[in-house]
Amino acid sequence: MTGLLEIHHLCKSFDTVKVIDDFSLEVVEGTLCCLVGPNGAGKTTTMDLITGRIKPTSGKIVFASDDITGQSEHEIARAGIGRKFQVPAVLRDLTVRQNLAVAYSRQTNPFWNLLRFRVPGLAQKLDEIATLAGLTHRLNERAGILSHGETQWLEIGMVLMQEPRLMLMDEPIAGMTESEIEKTARIFKELRKSTTLIVVEHDMGFVREIADVVTVMHMGSLLAQGTIREIEADPRVRAVYLGEQEAA
Amino acid sequence: MGNLYYNKTAQWIAYAAFFAALAIVPMAIDDDFLLNQLATYGVYGMLALSISLCWGFGGILNLGQGIAFGLGAYGMAMTMQMQTQTESNPIPPIMLNNGLDYLPFLWWPFQNTAVGLIFAVAVPTLFCAVFGGIMFRARVSGPFFAIMTLAMLSAFYTIILDQQAYTGGVNGITPPAPFQFAGIEIEPYSPLAYWTVFFALLTATVIAKLITQSSFGLVTQAIRDDAERVRFLGYGVAGYETMIYTISGLIAAVAGCLWVMLVQYVSPAQLDVGFSISMVIWAAIGGRMSLIGSIIGAFVIQGAQSYLGDAFLSTWLLILGGFFIIIVRFLPNGLASLLEAALGLLATKKKTTTKTPRESNCAEPVPAE
Numbered sequence: 001m002t003g004l005l006e007i008h009h010l011c012k013s014f015d016t017v018k019v020i021d022d023f024s025l026e027v028v029e030g031t032l033c034c035l036v037g038p039n040g041a042g043k044t045t046t047m048d049l050i051t052g053r054i055k056p057t058s059g060k061i062v063f064a065s066d067d068i069t070g071q072s073e074h075e076i077a078r079a080g081i082g083r084k085f086q087v088p089a090v091l092r093d094l095t096v097r098q099n100l101a102v103a104y105s106r107q108t109n110p111f112w113n114l115l116r117f118r119v120p121g122l123a124q125k126l127d128e129i130a131t132l133a134g135l136t137h138r139l140n141e142r143a144g145i146l147s148h149g150e151t152q153w154l155e156i157g158m159v160l161m162q163e164p165r166l167m168l169m170d171e172p173i174a175g176m177t178e179s180e181i182e183k184t185a186r187i188f189k190e191l192r193k194s195t196t197l198i199v200v201e202h203d204m205g206f207v208r209e210i211a212d213v214v215t216v217m218h219m220g221s222l223l224a225q226g227t228i229r230e231i232e233a234d235p236r237v238r239a240v241y242l243g244e245q246e247a248a
Numbered sequence: 249m250g251n252l253y254y255n256k257t258a259q260w261i262a263y264a265a266f267f268a269a270l271a272i273v274p275m276a277i278d279d280d281f282l283l284n285q286l287a288t289y290g291v292y293g294m295l296a297l298s299i300s301l302c303w304g305f306g307g308i309l310n311l312g313q314g315i316a317f318g319l320g321a322y323g324m325a326m327t328m329q330m331q332t333q334t335e336s337n338p339i340p341p342i343m344l345n346n347g348l349d350y351l352p353f354l355w356w357p358f359q360n361t362a363v364g365l366i367f368a369v370a371v372p373t374l375f376c377a378v379f380g381g382i383m384f385r386a387r388v389s390g391p392f393f394a395i396m397t398l399a400m401l402s403a404f405y406t407i408i409l410d411q412q413a414y415t416g417g418v419n420g421i422t423p424p425a426p427f428q429f430a431g432i433e434i435e436p437y438s439p440l441a442y443w444t445v446f447f448a449l450l451t452a453t454v455i456a457k458l459i460t461q462s463s464f465g466l467v468t469q470a471i472r473d474d475a476e477r478v479r480f481l482g483y484g485v486a487g488y489e490t491m492i493y494t495i496s497g498l499i500a501a502v503a504g505c506l507w508v509m510l511v512q513y514v515s516p517a518q519l520d521v522g523f524s525i526s527m528v529i530w531a532a533i534g535g536r537m538s539l540i541g542s543i544i545g546a547f548v549i550q551g552a553q554s555y556l557g558d559a560f561l562s563t564w565l566l567i568l569g570g571f572f573i574i575i576v577r578f579l580p581n582g583l584a585s586l587l588e589a590a591l592g593l594l595a596t597k598k599k600t601t602t603k604t605p606r607e608s609n610c611a612e613p614v615p616a617e
Contacts, residue, residue: 051480053480073480074480074481074482074483074484074485077479077480077481078482085477089474089476089477091470091473091474091478092474093473094469094470094473098466102470102478103481105483108482108483108484110464110467110484110487110491111491113462113467114459114462114491115462116463117461117462117463119463158481162481
């Protein structure tokens with residue numbers, strides 16, 4: 001069985017510094033993969049490489065049997081990869097409703113969109129996602145005035161509106177309260193039934209709660225991969241990552 | 249949340265009222281000179297509208313709108329000039345005076361009125377599509393794009409000034425007769441000329457308004473907010489930017505044609521940097537996020553310039569500059585934001601008096617009028 005996303009021998013150097021060094025990963029459809037690792041391990045860079053924000057120095061990224069290496073951001077997004085950024089990136093001058101509506105990007109052709117005033121299926125989908133994200137009462141507010149937790153939820157909502165086959169979530173629970181984190185975990189587990197997720201997260205409690213597979217990165221390459229139990233028992237992982245965290 | 253300013257129905261009613269007021273003007277005014285002057289304001293309104301669309305909604309600051317306006321104006325002047333040439337006198341005087349005894353290739357399309365008009369509008373539009381396409385694909389944006397448009401404008405200005413035999417140089421082109429279309433003469437100092445501009449402005453405004461309310465308009469506003477983020481939603485940002493820039497250029501080109509129809513004259517001054525910047529100032533003062541605000545901005549500034557400019561002479565520029573600074577500092581979204589704030593205040597007051605804070609369905613805050 002081949003994975004939905006396959007990364008083969010990915011390398012990325014900035015000048016002489018190797019940020020990603022021969023990194024390979026396979027994510028099977030319908031699983032939730034957590035990407036962990038200490039600061040500077042290359043997790044966000046990996047996200048940038050998958051979504052086309054930066055181009056790899058060498059290596060190959062295959063999504064749903066198509067080679068997407070070197071394609072531009074919007075082509076990769078159209079292929080079915082949605083992304084939530086580490087620093088929540090929402091359209092701050094637009095309303096919550098408009099943010100969600102823009103993210104519902106079934107039709108991306110500017111000519112067709114010039115002639116579209118009512119988007120079929122949008123109202124229902126928007127209602128569903130707004131309810132899920134708990135933003136129903138905030139729909140007409142400008143996104144810029146939302147609290148940090150709400151902004152996180154709005155961006156998760158935007159990714160959901162895209163209905164991608166693969167969701168990349170970069171630190172989705174940063175700045176959330178305990179109950180919000182619980183809710184996120186519940187929703188992610190629900191999402192896994194219909195889609196595939198890669199979640200970058202520091203909070204090991206959250207990772208333990210949601211992950212099917214945990215991938216540990218260190219110094220730009222793969223350190224270990226397995227279930228949370230295997231990872232926590234791995235002495236190398238303990239040395240570079242978990243140990244550090246306990247010491248902190 | 250019931251601010252009337254965001255209510256789409258209320259917006260359309262405001263537009264209807266605005267154009268109804270403009271339609272009454274020729275019935276109320278008997279002075280043909282004044283009517284012609286008001287019609288030129290209508291052309292300036294179209295230019296401000298085009299800037300509002302591109303800058304206010306698309307976030308693309310364009311300091312070179314004079315390119316589209318100027319090329320459209322030259323195309324129209326060439327068409328009108330060729331209308332006055334006869335079998336026995338086929339070469340316009342500007343060529344004869346500059347030692348050309350044949351009609352240059354550049355002028356050929358303008359021998360036929362319909363083809364000439366199509367060229368007058370299509371050439372600047374195509375220029376915007378190609379220039380914009382190259383720039384936006386290379387992800388040139390913000391101040392860098394503004395500088396590129398400025399450089400392009402100066403280049404066009406210099407070429408037109410320099411090629412005297414083809415363009416009339418600094419004197420420009422002065423077609424001796426009014427524009428004729430389908431056997432009808434559109435005399436500049438006539439209600440017919442006013443109505444022509446009126447319908448062009450009405451059409452451009454309705455189309456621009458529909459664009460801002462379409463899915464395309466929503467994506468454009470999202471790009472204005474954060475182009476980088478919009479890419480990850482699957483939209484080809486360059487295509488959207490090129491499109492809004494081109495539509496804006498098309499409107500400016502039509503404005504250029506109408507302007508020559510009204511004044512029977514064109515010169516490199518229409519591609520002057522100062523004039524293109526004036527267009528941006530109209531939109532900024534009126535409110536770039538509001539189409540109608542920008543149009544009114546053009547009316548107010550140009551109207552004030554015509555009347556106060558005579559009284560204050562060069563001091564007028566100081567007054568305009570001071571006014572511009574005040575607007576930028578205290579009303580960054582222009583005069584239109586005054587109305588927005590007033591209606592917002594009214595909405596909150598109503599809410600507190602009735603004490604039934606309910607979700608209003610019609611309140612659809614688009615950050616635009």
